[in-house]
Amino acid sequence: MDQISNFNDRQYLNHISVDCVVFGFHDNQLKVLLLRMKFTKEWALPGGFVKEDESFETAATRVLKERTGLDSIFLKQFKVFSDPQRSKTNPAVQDLIDSGAKPDQEWFDQRFISVGYYALVDFSKADPQPDNFSDLCAWKSLNEINTLILDHLQILNKALENLRMQLNYQPIGYNLLPEKFTMPELQKLYETILGKELDRRNFQRKMLSYNILNRLEERKTGGAHKAPFLYEFNLENYQKALQNGLYGGW
Amino acid sequence: MDQISNFNDRQYLNHISVDCVVFGFHDNQLKVLLLRMKFTKEWALPGGFVKEDESFETAATRVLKERTGLDSIFLKQFKVFSDPQRSKTNPAVQDLIDSGAKPDQEWFDQRFISVGYYALVDFSKADPQPDNFSDLCAWKSLNEINTLILDHLQILNKALENLRMQLNYQPIGYNLLPEKFTMPELQKLYETILGKELDRRNFQRKMLSYNILNRLEERKTGGAHKAPFLYEFNLENYQKALQNGLYGGW
DNA sequence: TATCATTGTGTCAATTAAACACATTAACTT
DNA sequence: AAGTTAATGTGTTTAATTGACACAATGATA
Known part of the structure; x- marks a missing residue:
């Protein structure tokens, strides 16, 4: 205000x-x-x-x-x-x-x-x-x-x-999510911002191809069903990748 | 100033x-x-x-x-x-x-x-x-x-x-070029803004695939060598396409 | 009329995207 | 404690797009 x-x-x-x-x-x-x-x-x-x-x-x-x-x-x-x-x-x-x-x-x-x-x-x-x-x-x-x-x-x-x-040019995922997060969480964030649904498997493949994530040994337990892996951003690669924008439309 | x-x-x-x-x-x-x-x-x-x-x-x-x-x-x-x-x-x-x-x-x-x-x-x-x-x-x-x-x-x-x-989100070509322009001119504009060279044939294919250009009957004469076609923007399609951004990196 | 540099058009292989299948597993049910 | 459920991990297959090139056509110039 x-x-x-x-x-x-x-x-x-x-x-x-x-x-x-x-x-x-x-x-x-x-x-x-x-x-x-x-x-x-x-x-x-x-x-x-x-x-x-x-x-x-x-x-x-x-x-x-x-x-x-x-x-x-x-x-x-x-x-x-x-x-x-x-x-x-x-x-x-x-x-x-x-x-x-x-x-x-x-x-x-x-x-x-x-x-x-x-x-x-x-x-x-x-x-x-x-x-x-x-x-x-x-x-x-x-x-x-x-x-x-x-x-x-x-x-x-x-x-x-x-x-x-600016989704492909700003560290939006990094700043909106906690340090450790799951792939489905990251995907939901993208879906929410973009206002449309994305294919789970294609999303993961593309996201991993950027080499901006580190997969941790831990999994996120507590939720029902299979426990997903936790990820964190590889800040160095992330910053570098954002310079040119994460390639490709969603 | x-x-x-x-x-x-x-x-x-x-x-x-x-x-x-x-x-x-x-x-x-x-x-x-x-x-x-x-x-x-x-x-x-x-x-x-x-x-x-x-x-x-x-x-x-x-x-x-x-x-x-x-x-x-x-x-x-x-x-x-x-x-x-x-x-x-x-x-x-x-x-x-x-x-x-x-x-x-x-x-x-x-x-x-x-x-x-x-x-x-x-x-x-x-x-x-x-x-x-x-x-x-x-x-x-x-x-x-x-x-x-x-x-x-x-x-x-x-x-x-x-x-x-914002090259893919703003009507930059339309506002910087005269109403009628050639494909090489449009390409040079993109190259200048992006600071890198692009393949002539791939550029044309991609640009035409957006369906935002009308090719005119006229050609631009006066320069040496083969006379290129003149194009104009199809404003309706252009505006529509910019809403979602012209897909694909350059 | 031949030459030159540029334009128009097309091809092919490599890459990327889209659509989809199946096995795995943590929690919940009974 | 074993079966059920629904989500996750990891592919494959096909279509579409991109990147790298080849060659013919042509307007001005010599």
Whole structure:
């Protein structure tokens, strides 16, 4: 969200915010981290204003540290949202007023600019925390998300589009999965992002052909049926392969 | 460039600029439109401040209309540059002072943010025009470009990287070539962007397999040797094909 | 009219992708 | 404790695509 705190705090560029689309993977589903506004109960993307002396990346990192407890999150800037009209009917502003804040007129008249980042996190390691303007921070599956404040749904969709396009160029698997994972899990991740089903055997053959995975001795037990092997990324080869993009369409 | 005009003109957001990497294709080479600064004679990307009531896209469109005379230019936002330090040693500021301008201290202390766009234009239709701070506007081949003011070389390289990555997802051929073009011309464009040579016959086979080209009856005469056919894009199929990306690596 | 360099078209082998079969095995049932 | 179940591991076969080349056709030039 466009965090409205500190609107009279001079250390912030109080019209430039970062909005983060935080992706996680759980229960074979792609999840997004959202905040529920205290007063309007609408959902919003985590975000916040940029400080005067920090880069946008730093601002996004700072915000996400607060929302998830995680350091060194994978971040990718994907678009700036700057429609001059986007601030005119800002539900977050209403929420702010409901909360008793009293920004001056000049603050209302300014233009809000938001830099969109998508973030990839290990679902199991994140600890969702609401901010000053929200009462809940939670993971939502994509199909659960119908409306968001402002243009946040548009931002989310743009992030998804970028995620899909960059699947062969960014370490998406590495950042969304735990260190050890099974081939079916990796496949489900790909299927979810691409929005289509893939042949199990062809997927495995192709994935292994990239030489970016190490198969471990361990297997994942606990689930019913045959226990699948665990894999980890071979980071060196992975990085190298991503330089040219993982060849071939899915 | 970060245009420094209007620094005391309240209709401009005088710390947010758009910088445009304008690509054209000529003599089988990828060209970029650059400005030469009046006083320092350094080269810079065309750009300008954003007006308070216009979107970034509109600002970029406005600037490019001034620099090229062209309307409805293909534009793609690719990154925001916001390092808090980037304004500290700003050659453009020196140029401004040399020119006799006297911005106040507050203006110097602010932070410069630049939104990067790449633009694709039909080289033959552009009419390069310098702005108030430059004495020359000209096309430069990539290998001629060694240094640019500020972080413009970094911006240019980032644009190129994006152009390469999006070659299969954006109407790059359509926007860089004239309406009618030959297969060898299209191939050279691809080779230039990708930075490698391709097999003539395989390229043609693959390109035709997409069904995005109409072969015309005409041939291109005038050059020595056998006259190649002229092609045009089948816009409907082209757009459709780009949705999923032109399949296959090059 | 012969030459030249480039274009139009086609072939073949090697590689890759798509579709599918069968044996293996961890947990659950009874 | 043995049988059942459903998912996993590991192929094979066929079709499609790619990569590497060969050769004829042709527009300008000499």
